[in-house]
Amino acid sequence: MGTQEQHTRFSPTKAAISLDFAEHLKYSLDADEFHNTDITRYTALAYAIRDRIIHQWHKSRETQRETGSKRVYYLSLEFLMGRAMTNNIINLGLENEVKDAMADLGYAYEELAEVEPDAGLGNGGLGRLAACFLDSLATLDIPSYGYGIRYNYGIFKQQVRNGWQTEQPDNWLRHGNPWEIAREDIIFTVGFGGEVRTLRESGRDQYTWISADQVQGVAYDMPIVGYGGKTVNTLRLWSAKATDEFNFQEFNEGDYVEAVRSKILAENLSQVLYPNDTLYMGKELRLKQQYFFVACSLADIVRRFKRQETSWKELPKFAAIQLNDTHPSLAIPELMRILIDLEHLEWEEAWDITVRTMGYTNHTLMPEALEKWPLTMLESILPRHLQIIFEINHRFLQHAVSFFPLRPQAIERLSIVEEGPSKQIRMANLSIIGSHSTNGVAELHSRLLTERMFPEFSVVFPDRFNNKTNGITQRRWLLDANPLLASKISEAIGDGWITDYERIKDLEPFAEDANFRTDFLTIKQKAKEHAVEFIKKDCGLILRPDSMFDVQVKRIHEYKRQLLNALNIILLYQRIKEGRIQDFSPTTFIFGGKAAPGYVNAKLIIKLINNIAKVINDDSAVRELISVHFLPNYRVTMAERLIPATDLSEQISTAGFEASGTGNMKFMCNGALTIGTMDGATVEMAEEVGRQHMFIFGHSADEIERMRAQYDPYEWITRDPEIRKVMDLFLSGYFNVMEPHIFDPLRQSLLNEDRYFHFADLRSYADSHDEATFLYTNNKDAWAKKAILNIAASGKFSSDRTIMEYANDIWKTRRVPIDRDQSASSTLKAARKK
Ligand code: KUQ
DSSP, X not given: OHHHHTTSOOOHHXXXXXXXXXXXXXXXXXXXXXXXXXXXXXXXXXXXXXXXXXXXXXXXHHHHHHTTOOEEEEEOSOEEEEOOHHHHHHHHXXXXXXXXXXXXXXXXXXXXXXXXXOEEESOSHHHHHHHHHHHHHHHTTOOEEEEEEOOSBOSOEEEEETTEEEEEOOOTTTTOOTTOEEEEEEEEEEEESOEEEEEEETTEEEEEEEOSEEEEEEEEEEEEEOTTSOOEEEEEEEEEEEOTTTTHHHHHTTOHHHHHHHHHHHGGGGTBOOOOSSOOOOOHHHHHHHHHHHHHHHHHHHHHHHTTOOOGGGHHHHEEEEEESSTTTTHHHHHHHIIIIITOOOHHHHHHHHHHHEEEEOOOOOGGGSOEEEHHHHHHHOHHHHHHHHHHHHHHHHHHGGGOTTOHHHHHHHOSEEOSSSOEEEHHHHHHHTSSEEEESSHHHHHHIIIIIOHHHHHHOTTTEEEOOOOBOHIIIIIITOHHHHHXXXXXXXXXXXXXGGGXXXXXXXXXXXXXXXXXXXXXXXXXXXXXXXXXXXXXXXXXXXXXXXXXXXXXXXXXXXXXHHHHHHHHHHHHHTTOOOXXXXXXXXXXXXXXXXOHHHHHHHHHHHHHHHHHHTOTTTTTTEEEEEESSOOHHHHHHHGGGOSEEEEOOOTTXXXXXXHHHHHHHTTOEEEEOSOTTHHHHHHHHOGGGSEEOSOOHHHHHHHGGGOOHHHHHHTOHXXXXXXXXXXXXXXXXXXXXXXXXXXXXXXXXXXXXHHHHHHHHHHHHHHHHHHHHHOHHHHHHHHHHHHHTGGGGBHHHHHHHIIIIIIOOOOOOOOOOOOOTTHHHHHSOO
16 A cells, blocks of 8 residues: 555545545445455445535535525426436536545446446436436536436346347336435325215315325435535435334234235336337336325425425425426326315415426426326326316306407317327326416427427416426536546636536637547547447447547437438448448447337337448448447436547437437537437537538428428338338348348338338438548548537537526526535534424
8 A cells, every 4th residue: 555655645535535434444344354345345435525515515405495595396207317426526626536536446437437337217318307407507507406206217228139129127226326315204295095075164175085005215325416516406316115003904804915016016107217209108116206206306305495484375486396298297286285274274375386487307208208197097087186177277268268269179279188088188288277387398399399399378377388408517528428538628618617608619719739639539539449448348349439420329219210320231231242332431339229129110219220230241242441340328428438439420410309409519529420300409500510510411390391291201211222122121131131021111101101211311322421421532632611500609509508597497497506614613503402
């Protein structure tokens, strides 16, 4: 140890971290030489870091309480956090000290960090957006809580066997979680089922919901450290627990085992994340999850508000509740129930408070993602909430008819209740009616939201609709994920961009600086080598770092058109086989992403990519020029390695279908060029950097809409001989010789019922791709110039900007700066019995 100590500088912080690490190893974990494993070492370091968070965490809560600040409550069924350790260390500003402290003891901090499992409590963009928002809220000193579910199993682990996706459970809590604190004292009881009793009391109906079953929710808190280590906010996740007096009746009747069994059933509620992205499944357990976390969160918010000892009409001055899609929309009837049934407010006043407190974010236009619960299901699980929803609907429609006196179809579309053989409750309608703000997540999406999805609502509530273009946190996605590029940028323009991302535009002149361009390319090369190493360790695949990295990583979905990419690869394959290719430097096509386990076509797309990969990678005449890889188990941690290494970012959804996209932004700020359609936030990226610095192709959202009725894939195929050959090869079974007919459903959806217009865009995609390849092959320097211009133009896409817009326009919240305080002298005093 003594000899290694000489390698690092003396610093009291470093010395304290070493000691705390050693003490946690010994006293918290009893890890002697026989038990000192990579997990105990990781855990001990996490504890040592956590010790440096707790005091500011306490101080943040205390300051926010004492100043009577308005808090933001972000309700989300998903928080795709990834790892916490390196992010927390960087935000605390302790990176060098931790590195040195570990080096002194003979450990590489980077290796310890690799032990941490991802907190994969989300599916894709919607869940990762929630995580980026928490980082920005804390960094911007906005008092806020994330509320969600502490799933015991996050998004499944994806394996690929013979080209097919298989799912493995993600038991992320197996070795404990040093980043959470169980708050056994913060526990609420949630009811389900039963009946509503009505009592006439002093001229007013009093409703009492007598639930049949109860489950408890226990709070588990994770600290959210803002950059600079000042504000530390809370992500509060609820874990389901059977009530202590579980099933007394069965117990007393002697069926002890049956009673324990039903106890375990109650705890199912927080067991597993539903793995569907942009797809709704009307499962009863999912509805129960939604109500479970909404009820716990609102009880907690109400408890905190009651400390103010002020009147209920002040609630919107102390709380802004943001609904991340409709998943938490039961918050609307739940708040009404609390105010009316428990607090005895009149309907009108309760409704005014509810609407002023709630905000709703819509994330998709896809009809199959819209949540609709069968009325009968709601009635049996939440009878009182259904009554309240009916009353909300009744009053709303009375108001709305005056806007559409002679249009019953308009009223039908506005109604929360969808009529039909089995009635359904439309949660998006409830959310718009029950909140003062409905926002989309990119300009195009917000426009289509009012024009196509909810034209009638935008007549009734013209002032409620607004746009909040998504963003990402530059701290995780640039500073943390790409340290070499981050320090190069800071060297050029200073480090103000870390907390003020608009400053990134100061990088623009460096596009003209030849040395900077060379350095940029060197850094990109290093990032590739780093990614290649990670991928080799992670899944055993060997990639060529001296090739162009062409990357499409995101959930597998037909609208995202991984098939378009695959068809273009087949086209290139044929050109190479026929010796028709020129100006082509070796390209590695990289795919990654999970398919919902029940989404047959998405799983087939994975299989097709893997089969194409096999044909190409096994063919020595081709693989020198192109290789194809599907990387299993794409997740936040893999994205952090892969995105900095990317040359060309694939954002090729059918225009009008990707609400925003956020991967597009992560690639942009890491100096990838984008090949993409005018969809989602990619439109705004083109606005910021200029179309000429991207590879934009394909039909616009409006053109797609106009084409819908007459689109005929055969027309597009027959008119283009090269595309025809691509289809002939695919249909001949060339990629599934030993597996006849497996791709029939894909052929069917491409040729007979394609909602995503693959062939209408394939020619312009292929041409655009050629342009990209041509530039990359013949003029790396011009490529680097464009990449730097893209980074410099990415200032808009920080989640700091997004959060400031939410704070100013929707939440009306202010920053509450927290002093950073090193002393913890009050510790003993706080521990003393009161
Ligand atoms: C729906 N809808 C049900 C889980 C997720 C869902 C269950 O949100 C991102 C956008 C992206 C959009 C995604 C989304 N996820 C919509 C979902 O598809 O375009 O960037 C964050 O707004």
